[in-house]
Amino acid sequence: MSVKETCLICFEDIDVARMLSIGTCQHKYCLPCLKHHVEINLQNGIVAQCPHKDCKCEVNVDSCKTFLSSELANVLIERIKESSIPVTEKVYCPFPRCSALMSKQEVLENTKTSFVSEGGRKCVKCKHYFCINCKVPWHYDMSCYDFQRSEMYSCVEDQLLKSFASKKLWRQCSKCNHMVELESGCYHITCRCGHQFCYTCGAEWKNKHATCSCPIWDEHFIIRP
Template identity: 60%
Template sequence: MSFVFKLARDAIVSQITWPVETSNGKRLKETCMICFEDTDATQMFTVDGCFHRYCFSCMKQHVEVKLLNAMVASCPHEGCNTEVTIDSCGKFLDPKLVEIMSNRKKEASIAVSEKVYCAFPRCSALMSKSEVLQYTRTVMLVAEQSGARKCVKCHRFFCIYCKVPWHFDMTCIDYKRLNPHPAREDTMLNTLATKKRWRECIKCKHVIELAGGCYHITCRCGFEFCYTCGAEWRNKKPTCSCPIWDEPNIIHNRQRRQ
């Protein structure tokens, strides 16, 4: 009976719209199926694609919760997987949250090995390697050979190899020789990585922590390497002579799973 009642409620309540007399004349009211409050029809949000409707307040809370959990927001109607478009969220979300949603969607669409971030800390815009190269080619024909890239957001140049502002009149080797001391933030990260025994993937440069298990690491970019020395694994076999595992580490991993 409860299931039948739910179907009847979903079919009927979602279509309830009626005129209400106000000081400014008649206005349409509609019932939100989340909070069951009678809401002005102009304050109801329609999900593109499935046309389910909810009040702005409920949709705002729904989308914000998804953002906090690093998830893409979909229609809150039970069993409906229609994605809530970023453009439509501008009706009830703060512009900063809309930007976060846009960045999340873009980040999910770019392969790990293709991701590039602007080297300027106050920008740090996310781009794909092909996107930033194509953008740079509009102003620099030798962009691919030089390593210079122009950020699509702040429009400043940086080096895709050194991950620093573009060094116009010197090579990467010369720049590192003249600037041997890394930035304070990089120094802190390197110190923490050394202390925690983190390893950096030589292909995508992501930092990885081994919580337990063997020392054969498969990075999310697909590159396989030895966690002990960083040597590449080829055809599921190590190219180094480091131990593949040690008993305390395997036991620790099993205990965590239990």
Template identity: 55%
Template sequence: MVPKCPHEGCKNELLAESCRKFLPHKLIETMQQRKVEASIPVTEKIYCPYPRCSALMSKTEVLEYSKNVIGAQKQCIKCRGFFCFICKVPWHNGMTCHAYKKLNPNPPAEDLKLKSLATRSLWRQCVKCNHMIELAEGCYHMTCRCGYEFCYQCGAGWKDKKATCSCPLWAEEYLVRGT
């Protein structure tokens, strides 16, 4: 999330430039990166599939950058690596998406490791955008950064600020920080 002014009642965003005098350079970079991330709608976000890059781009940006490239093959705007816009993997040269998926039915090892970590850590995945969410404290009513609201216990959506499931609203161990 983009940082907001800590003064009570103020809703203004903190600008990285105005914080440069008292924050470390690394934190300023993080603030600037978060601003870029927040500016791209969830449905527009696409990541470079190359692990050494993983650049965040918007679909519009990728399509414009790769306008001279035909079909599903697109190019990362940062590392210039070619990837499949449909499969979200490095370019599968000479192979249709259907053939690629048939030859590679299992997710990559990195995805399996993340799923295993998420299971062990009791993380949940937003059903709308697939973003991983961890309940550190508070109730089971989650609001994902994409705006989707759901129950952390069972994943059922919320409507009009009300649960559509019969799960408890909270567990005491999550209500107080550090317990």
């Protein structure tokens, strides 16, 4: 007879060979449950921890590669890097097609032999130059002082906010333009200005009813992992 263990997520008796540990803590769960647990956390923008009660062990990337798609595995690597860099040290490439995350130390090391002037630095990934002070592609013909007082600066800031909001899946209220982030609950959003709309498509809710046919909720927003 094969040896079985009980998965403490689904409470099924599973063959030991199909049980998996995702961290150094050695707590084991069945493959489908662990896969779901890690994917849901990544969808919420966080690195999954071991689901065992009071265990703070984070998932091991190599273990997760056995059941995650290459795309999600890369997202996990990026999330782990994000959590390892202090907020004050984080630098993002301002080029939308890159948006690489770097630490200030990485940026300085990468630009030692190709320093431009003032805030000019080079992205470690795409190798394009950007301004570490203004957080925009490098403004070759202007100083940081002049650029930040130009009309271009406000336009670039708006574009960066929209790009960031798109990546984070934020939605903008069509009435007051306030940005909204759904952490949990259904897709029926009531903005602080009182305007009600669908988080999925932005369609207005009228008389407490949706005007679109989008799903009203998603399980992973209702039941938190």
